[in-house]
Amino acid sequence: MFDIPGPLGTLFNFLTIALGFGSIIFVHELGHFLAAKWAGIRVLAFSIGFGQIACSFRKGMGFQAGSSEPAYQKLVRDQNGDHTKLDISPTEYRLSWLPLGGYVKMLGQEDLNPDAVSTAPDSYQNCPIPKRLVVISAGVVVNVITAALLFILVFSVGLNIMPPTIGQVLPNSPASLATPSDPQYATGLQPGDRLLSINGTSVRAFRDIPTEAAMSSPKRPAIIMIQRDGIDQPIEYSANLKPGAQLGLLDLGVTPLRSTELILTDDLSLWDRRADDYGLAQIPPGSTITAINNQPVETTIDIQRLAANAGEMTVAYTTPQGDNNTLTIAPQQQLMTQQVEIDDTSLEIQHILGLTGLIRVHPDVSAAETKQGLMPGDIFTNIAGVAYPSLDAGINAIRDNSGKPIDIQVLRGDRLVDLTVQVSDDGRVGFYPDTTTYANAMFTKSPSVANQLRFDIPAGSVITALDGIPIDSLDDLVSAIVSSTPNALQSISQFYSFEVSYVSPTDPKAGPTERFVSMQGSKLARLHHFTTRWPGGPDMSTLFLPVQQIDKATSPIDAVGRGFHESRRVMLQTYLTFLRLSQGTVKVEHLKGPVGIAHIGTMIADEGFIKVLFFMGLISINLAVINFLPLPIVDGGQFLFLIYEWVRGKPIPIIIQNAVTMAGLLFIASMFLLVTFNDIKSLVGF
Secondary structure (H helix, E strand, C coil): CCCCCHHHHHHHHHHHHHHHHHHHHHHHHHHHHHHHHHHCCCEEEEEEEEEEEEEEEECCCEEEECCCHHHHHHHHHHCCCCHHHCCCCCCEEEEEEEEEEEEEEECCECCCCCCCCCCCCCCCCCCCHHHHHHHHHHHHHHHHHHHHHHHHHHHHHCEEECCCEEEEECCCCCCCCCEECCCCCCCCCCCCCEEEEECCEECCCCCHHHHHHHCCCCCCCEEEEEECCCCCCCEEEEECCEECCCCCCEECCEEECEEEEECCCCCHHHHHHHHHHHCCCCCCCCCEEEEECCEECCEHHHHHHHHCCCCCEEEEEECCCCCEEEEEECCCCCCEEEEEEECCEEEEEEEECCEECCEEECCCCCHHHCCCCCCCCCEEEEECCEECCCHHHHHHHHHCCCCCEEEEEEEECCEEEEEEEECCCCCCCCCCEEECCCCCCECEECCCCCCCCCCCCCCCCEEEEECCEECCCCCHHHHHHHHHCCCCCCCCCCEEEEEEEEECCCCHHHCCEEEEEEEEHHHHHHHHCCCCCCCCCCCHHHHEEECCEEECCCCHHHHHHHHHHHHHHHHHHHHHHHHHHHHCCCCHHHCCCHHHHHHHHHHHHCCCHHHHHHHHHHHHHHHHHHHCCCCCCCHHHHHHHHHHHHHHCCCCCHHHHHHHHHHHHHHHHHHHHHHHHHHHHHHHCC
16 A cells, blocks of 8 residues: 555555545444444443453553453442442443454343343333344444445545456456447447446446446346447447356446556566567557557557558657657458357457467466465366366366366376366356467367368367478467468469477377368458458457546535445445346355455455555445344344334244344354355366
């Protein structure tokens, strides 16, 4: 948060988030404490922190190390149990060694012990029920007020956000197939569209888009309102949302608007892998592209528009040091694509007349983001008996074995590694998929794409040359074939022959083998239509930083309105999460426990103090919602007990309170252990 480098900065960020999280719990308990004092209930202790008491203060006894409770109780016994005869407060203010939150202890009220009742006139049981309802609700109310105040402060200063503007519409995604209510508009959302609302809920930042999409009903289309440049009125679209490939949540299939500033990284090998597909590897990381063919650009939409039909291009850029330079980029060859539907997921298969790369673990993710012994860059050579699987074949093999353990084999560097992994019930192993198409010249055949190259060469082979032209990656094959068949467009009935050198997967030490392959010009002509677009490879937007803008209230009144709007939105969204859990579109593994919250918060702390305040506002609202669930050991359950007592004129029998309290405790403990286990799995990558 203060730009402290390395592990020390991470520790400082963690402590900042821990302190903020503890403060949110503290104000919750402070609400109970103040309400109990107002209601005339005897408060025995108010503690900042948990665990062993470090020091305490009691009016009439002063400060002391440890707790004053034993000495105070002795004085009460000396007065025959009448504490009112002492000029000493019955409330001990404690500072405990674990300063994360706090607690309030009232006479006759303990959430985990319904037997802890009292007949004293100032006990919890003898307080009128309406006042007790106020006491039980006070913590939640204070949390909501705290969140609103934090949001008001955040929007008064201004929050750095990604605007809800579409940078890219993913192929065959729900967004690309969205239907306009007015037929004069084309099907599908477009890059540059600004989302206004999803299902009637306002969208203020890009972060709201995946959240609102995930919270949509799976039973009916999502209604999306957008603003499009050049059109005065908002346009309404409807989209049938589908679970995304990475998280399995309902997803729209759009990416944020990106600037022309390239990402900054010290890992030049990683940069070369990402940027080489676009001919941008010569530009230093962190540079900003300012013009394409002398036309200024501000976003990647501008770059893609100017590059769509361009031949050779001149790219002007400014380095992080302020130097102005230019780079000439020639058009790159493109691969063919075919959309494949697997269950409820759409995949884009890139191929060369039916040949494609093998499925692999995406090399640009961290080891912590992979599971069950897999590593970034692992190439799958066998998945549940499917040898040398393509992207679609590999995903199908995994999903066909949902809920079962499967044997896999991966190529890791130059050695084969055998693993047994468990497939989840929804058909996932725990890795972000990629292919070797742009990484090496190993090929396979996709079962979803018609094979039009009659290669009598075994799948898994590595092609090393075609007609003497070296092949380093599978996409090089396009350039080599096109270079060897310059007349294919004019002589489509002619057959062409190529000499292909390859290394067999069954005998790699034997070296390259040569074989002649022939193909009719009519098929080769298709490759010649994929030669003029730039850039090539996967989505180029991952090379560029997202567009950021300040979201700031226009006045103090607007800040108050924004604060309460954000509080209401997050509260409803949290309740809706529980509904979607019951419907199955949100799963338990998508929830975050204390470990996951701390991890996210530590990363958010890097973005500045205002982002931390916003995050604390979100946590405060979520704490309020969770505390008011109808579970016996939280405030919501206690509230229902009091309503029952008010209506029936007597409390729920202690034996029933004990039973439901134990059931609630077991449920919350189980959920805590489950989400914590999932959080740790995500962090350590197993």
